[in-house]
Amino acid sequence: MSTLHVIDHPMIQHKLTIMRDKETPSSVFRQLLYEISLMMGYEVTRDFPLQDVEVETPLEVATLKKIAGKKVAIVPILRAGLGMVDGLRELIPVARVGFIGLYRDETTHQPVPYYCKLPKGMEHRMCILTDPMLATGGSACDAIDLVKKTGCKDIRLMCLVAAPEGVRKVQETHPDVDIYVAAVDRELNSNCYILPGLGDAGDRIFGTI
Template sequence: MSEHLTVVDHPLVQHKLTLMRDKGTSTAGFRRLLREITQLLAYEITREMPLTTTTIDTPMEEMEAPILAGKKLALVSILRAGNGMLDGVLELIPSARVGFVGLYRDEETLQPVQYYFKAPEGLKDRLVIAVDPMLATGNSSAAAIDLLKEAGANNIRFLCLLAAPEGVARMKEAHPDVPIVTASLDRELNEKGYIMPGLGDAGDRMFGTK
């Protein structure tokens, strides 16, 4: 993928995103929609995965058929909200290896603080997809990508539901080699670092917490 930012404008993606933005949508509905929309976004972000061929027998004859090449993809959730996107991708790619990056945002400085990191081995040989519903300031996302690169990853893509212009700019500055795929580039961040018009706190809406 060459473009730094891809906004997936597929009608189903946009329709489901509107339902997710609506504050009247229930926790269960929000969770289901996030899984569905993530599958559609994952379809886009995996478009250029390398293929090789294998010999199989169809009911009719033997053939050389395309199959994914190389090591299994690594899917990395940026905790905690990223976990809501894991299921959507894993339904498409059940063999993916899964890792976790735990970062929380210091409310005073808005800077990320690391509290957990666990990644699959052999990252340098894998396509790594980092998932987090919201690309807001971009600080946590950039810090998570730093950790993945330190662990050997060199082919990374970032999958999010919503992005703010500030977060996209921050990621482009910190990691110009990491393409971003999202369902929407929203207007701006407010003074508290929330995406506007956004959909509120994705973690709280997904897990029913406040």
């Protein structure tokens, strides 16, 4: 079974509360999402392997640690997942970025794929899938399926807010994929929106409310 990591650092919880407020403007919402994504990235990459390297400091030669050549792909689920990319790229500037396009059918609430462009060599990369909201889990599972078709074995799902229903679906469908979230909310409503949630993340990021 995959592991659910709830990253409940006080600064993340504080910023997330501001994001939930319906009066928070898009500009502030985007900035806070950037900041939270950067902070969550530290936990997503906590287990990166290290190697010893020799460095000459201004005072002496020392044996120190560097990341051991880990290749990373950041793959946002369009469109809302785009809001989490810049924070992660600030942390991992050499990461390649791919894109998976899915939209939700408003009648069936099921994800419909329309675009997929991933970096080369995904089978040798660790993939961080980003989507602010993990609601039913349908989009996340479909996106994970697309990434797995490339041969990628190390996939991590990074979301801002999750519903218990979405967490269960991902864990049952993809037990090898760990989930990183800032909060697990109460439930989904009849329209499959997370409660208390923060509304439609894409609309709030891009001001299309």
